[in-house]
Amino acid sequence: MSFSDPNETFRQEARELLEQLELGLLDLEQNPGNDDLVNSTFRALHTIKGSGAMFGFTAVAAFVHEFETAFDQVRKGQSSATPALIAVALDAKDHIHKLIEQPDQTHAGGDAILDALRATIAGTSATAEIPEAPAPEAPAAASQPSAAEGRWRIRFRLPADALVYGTNPLLLLDEIKAIGPCTIKALTDTIPGLDVIDPEVPYLGWQVDLVSADPREAIDDVFLFLKDGMELSVEPLLDEPGQVAATPVSAPAIAAPEAAAQRPEPAMPAPAQAAPVHAKAKPTKTAEPDGASGSDRPASSSMRVDAERLDELMDRVGELVIAQARLTQIANMSSDGNLKTIAEELERLSSGLRDTTMGIRMVPIGTLFSRFRRLVHDLSRDLGKEIEFITTGEDTELDKTMIERLADPLVHLIRNSVDHGLESADKRLAAGKPAQGTVRLSAVYAGAEVAISVTDDGAGLNAERIRAKAEEAGLLAPDAKIADQDLWQMIFAPGFSTAKEVTSLSGRGVGMDVVKRTIDGLRGSIDVATTPGQGSSMTLRLPLTLAIIDGMLVRVGNGRFTIPLAAVEECVELPEGIEANARGRNFLDIRGSLVPFLRLREVFGTTAPADPHQKVVIVSSGEGRVGLVVDQIIGNNQTVIKQLSKLHSSIKSFSGATILGDGTVALILDTSHLVAFGQGYVDQGRAA
Amino acid sequence: MSSIQTGSMKALTLRLQDELFAVEAENVREILDLVPITEVPNASPFVSGLINVRGRVVPLADLRVMFGMDRPEPDQDTRIVVMEVTIDGEPTVAGILADKVHDVTDIEAASIEDAPKVGMRWRPEFIRGIGKRNGGFIIIPNLGKIFETQGGRSPSSAASEERSAS
Numbered sequence: 001m002s003f004s005d006p007n008e009t010f011r012q013e014a015r016e017l018l019e020q021l022e023l024g025l026l027d028l029e030q031n032p033g034n035d036d037l038v039n040s041t042f043r044a045l046h047t048i049k050g051s052g053a054m055f056g057f058t059a060v061a062a063f064v065h066e067f068e069t070a071f072d073q074v075r076k077g078q079s080s081a082t083p084a085l086i087a088v089a090l091d092a093k094d095h096i097h098k099l100i101e102q103p104d105q106t107h108a109g110g111d112a113i114l115d116a117l118r119a120t121i122a123g124t125s126a127t128a129e130i131p132e133a134p135a136p137e138a139p140a141a142a143s144q145p146s147a148a149e150g151r152w153r154i155r156f157r158l159p160a161d162a163l164v165y166g167t168n169p170l171l172l173l174d175e176i177k178a179i180g181p182c183t184i185k186a187l188t189d190t191i192p193g194l195d196v197i198d199p200e201v202p203y204l205g206w207q208v209d210l211v212s213a214d215p216r217e218a219i220d221d222v223f224l225f226l227k228d229g230m231e232l233s234v235e236p237l238l239d240e241p242g243q244v245a246a247t248p249v250s251a252p253a254i255a256a257p258e259a260a261a262q263r264p265e266p267a268m269p270a271p272a273q274a275a276p277v278h279a280k281a282k283p284t285k286t287a288e289p290d291g292a293s294g295s296d297r298p299a300s301s302s303m304r305v306d307a308e309r310l311d312e313l314m315d316r317v318g319e320l321v322i323a324q325a326r327l328t329q330i331a332n333m334s335s336d337g338n339l340k341t342i343a344e345e346l347e348r349l350s351s352g353l354r355d356t357t358m359g360i361r362m363v364p365i366g367t368l369f370s371r372f373r374r375l376v377h378d379l380s381r382d383l384g385k386e387i388e389f390i391t392t393g394e395d396t397e398l399d400k401t402m403i404e405r406l407a408d409p410l411v412h413l414i415r416n417s418v419d420h421g422l423e424s425a426d427k428r429l430a431a432g433k434p435a436q437g438t439v440r441l442s443a444v445y446a447g448a449e450v451a452i453s454v455t456d457d458g459a460g461l462n463a464e465r466i467r468a469k470a471e472e473a474g475l476l477a478p479d480a481k482i483a484d485q486d487l488w489q490m491i492f493a494p495g496f497s498t499a500k501e502v503t504s505l506s507g508r509g510v511g512m513d514v515v516k517r518t519i520d521g522l523r524g525s526i527d528v529a530t531t532p533g534q535g536s537s538m539t540l541r542l543p544l545t546l547a548i549i550d551g552m553l554v555r556v557g558n559g560r561f562t563i564p565l566a567a568v569e570e571c572v573e574l575p576e577g578i579e580a581n582a583r584g585r586n587f588l589d590i591r592g593s594l595v596p597f598l599r600l601r602e603v604f605g606t607t608a609p610a611d612p613h614q615k616v617v618i619v620s621s622g623e624g625r626v627g628l629v630v631d632q633i634i635g636n637n638q639t640v641i642k643q644l645s646k647l648h649s650s651i652k653s654f655s656g657a658t659i660l661g662d663g664t665v666a667l668i669l670d671t672s673h674l675v676a677f678g679q680g681y682v683d684q685g686r687a688a
Numbered sequence: 689m690s691s692i693q694t695g696s697m698k699a700l701t702l703r704l705q706d707e708l709f710a711v712e713a714e715n716v717r718e719i720l721d722l723v724p725i726t727e728v729p730n731a732s733p734f735v736s737g738l739i740n741v742r743g744r745v746v747p748l749a750d751l752r753v754m755f756g757m758d759r760p761e762p763d764q765d766t767r768i769v770v771m772e773v774t775i776d777g778e779p780t781v782a783g784i785l786a787d788k789v790h791d792v793t794d795i796e797a798a799s800i801e802d803a804p805k806v807g808m809r810w811r812p813e814f815i816r817g818i819g820k821r822n823g824g825f826i827i828i829p830n831l832g833k834i835f836e837t838q839g840g841r842s843p844s845s846a847a848s849e850e851r852s853a854s
Contacts, residue, residue: 319743322743559726559727559729560726603729603730604729604730605729605730606729642744644738644745644747645746645747645775645780645782646776646778646780647731647735647775647780647782647835648728648731648738648747651728651729651730651731653729653730657726657738657745658745659740659743664724664740665726665738665739665745667726667728667729667738
């Protein structure tokens with residue numbers, strides 16, 4: 001495992017860059033004029049090209065190079081980011097993805113995409129240029145040097161360790177030569193005496209006077225992978241002698257005659273591009289070209305870790321928490337002050353360690369949400385429906401493994417909303433709704449859970465059609481009575497689909513049952529809400545974490561149970577009078593609202609005598625609340641969740657077990673299951 | 689089965705009520721004195737408890753339930769045999785309650801007979817074979833089958849069984 005494959009490293013990096021690229025393109029579609037977006041997109045492309053070539057992904061590098069060249073027109077403002085262009089660019093991005101993931105296979109279609117890209121860009125640039133076109137061959141003009149912008153003085157010194165890391169200054173100089181004709185001068189002023197010279201240190205500096213029409217970025221590109229620690233200055237070389245003399249080193253102007261000789265027809269006018277390039281060239285000083293730095297910097301402060309190692313760390317922390325709980329218990333029984341102090345300190349440390357470890361595993365769900373923008377974009381194009389896609393709660397954090405496993409279910413739900421939920425524009429207008437449909441993806445914390453909803457303002461679920469379909473599939477007996485909520489759950493049955501025709505996207509009846517299974521596997525649930533004509537909403541409820549939680553320890557009879565603290569709203573005493581009512585009317589009046597309660601003694605069939613003063617722990621899950629009647633509230637503890645074996649997986653009241661400080665096992669109550677159970681009481685109460 | 693038919697089987701012998709049982713020794717992880725048992729409400733009596741085995745939560749099975757035996761309270765001879773069993777293809781660690789644990793012994797394959805199809809109090813699929821030693825019988829239970837039956841049980845039947853039993 002410890003062997004790291006450089007190709008894999010490149011792939012990982014490229015995946016991130018491609019994601020960045022995709023987001024940039026999608027943002028660009030919305031703000032076509034935004035230079036920052038254009039630049040960040042370009043940067044992502046450029047880095048992929050650079051590292052692709054470095055790691056031997058030549059096909060990738062070649063393709064991206066063409067892509068980049070075409071996209072350069074957009075960056076220069078000669079072409080605008082039209083939706084058509086974005087669509088082709090996204091195809092190109094997908095192609096790069098294929099090239100990177102399966103480098104051994106040949107992927108046809110690359111040329112077609114590039115042709116389409118060039119054609120699209122030519123299309124937009126042609127129209128853009130007409131008003132300001134004294135030079136109709138503007139793209140070609142880019143390769144011709146022009147006096148005003150074409151001369152540069154580059155001075156650079158490599159960092160002391162550059163040779164050790166394999167940098168060859170001669171190659172750099174060759175690259176500069178490739179940009180345009182130049183004169184190169186070695187700066188020998190810093191070479192020390194022979195007695196102290198270190199053969200591995202590059203003492204020489206270089207000064208290059210270059211004639212080139214390529215913008216300054218071409219020069220920066222040469223040094224793209226070196227810029228840390230090196231001295232680099234790039235200045236435009238102007239004709240005024242004062243300017244040349246002003247450069248700090250006593251450099252005789254060798255460049256002048258040659259540059260002059262190289263300069264062809266004076267001042268071929270290309271005002272359209274001269275202006276922006278020139279503006280960029282002015283503020284030039286050292287290292288860090290304002291180019292690639294932004295995307296590189298965060299990488300240095302984070303590192304990749306194998307998910308397995310994180311799991312292992314989590315297990316160890318779990319063991320530590322259990323051992324610490326035992327120590328605390330022993331310390332509490334002892335009269336030794338020192339022992340108590342250290343036990344308390346250890347408790348504080350281990351809970352801090354626990355939070356940090358869990359924090360490492362928590363990832364904001366926004367990373368997942370952003371992937372769906374592309375999905376909606378493509379769906380919108382393929383189905384010809386105009387869609388506004390709104391996401392909220394991106395910073396809601398969930399365990400990393402959970403987020404990974406949520407991707408597929410959410411894809412299915414979003415597809416369903418777009419394909420089945422949203423009507424066509426004509427139908428929407430006829431129903432008095434705006435032609436543009438809306439799909440919302442949101443995440444919020446709800447008690448010990450996270451609720452993730454996909455909501456659309458489409459037609460809503462069609463009860464009759466679902467019913468007919470369920471009967472046809474034999475899932476429901478004809479004229480059986482069924483609550484709406486249960487009817488909606490039918491759509492998650494395997495093989496169920498109400499789409500009249502199968503589209504390429506959905507309607508095959510696979511998908512929704514997969515969604516259901518995945519969510520069940522994560523100990524979550526799916527709520528369906530719908531209003532005919534107004535739209536529908538699917539809400540996934542998921543536990544925050546699968547590892548360690550804060551718990552409240554309670555006693556029921558002789559058994560001890562843990563309730564996830566995040567689900568606990570409050571604790572009250574059970575009023576004595578209510579005892580007499582016993583069965584049937586199990587409701588509490590909590591500040592004016594009716595809360596059903598469950599006697600856990602009854603639910604668990606406890607035979608031990610009840611305590612005289614029973615307590616009620618009010619827990620919530622989503623909208624629902626339920627009171628759990630217990631004999632005693634023992635206190636709070638850190639709870640390491642252990643999964644129950646298959647032998648007990650059929651018992652739904654418990655989500656797992658944990659080991660207490662004294663070494664015994666306590667079961668963890670599944671609050672959302674109990675709340676649902678309690679809500680059944682409410683419904684019965686209403687019906688009566 | 690094959691391991692029984694060829695050569696001999698290294699087995700741990702244990703007593704459940706009046707019967708001697710043998711389980712394959714290589715699947716036994718450890719033998720524990722009685723530890724605190726946490727009851728799982730609404731679980732079937734066969735796996736009604738959980739125990740802590742070195743920081744792991746392990747289900748505790750009572751084979752006496754499956755063989756229709758009396759279940760007196762544990763005494764000083766009671767032990768827990770921690771074993772690896774396969775449930776629905778997944779290796780699982782489970783504890784088995786034993787009234788007494790005897791020794792590890794070799795059971796000659798030749799002495800093992802198939803369980804008789806008739807004239808037996810127990811469900812035949814729960815028994816892999818019956819061996820002989822010192823003139824007495826040793827029952828070799830089919831643990832895979834016993835646990836599988838349990839795992840595949842629907843929640844409603846497990847719950848109703850609990851109610852009728854309590």
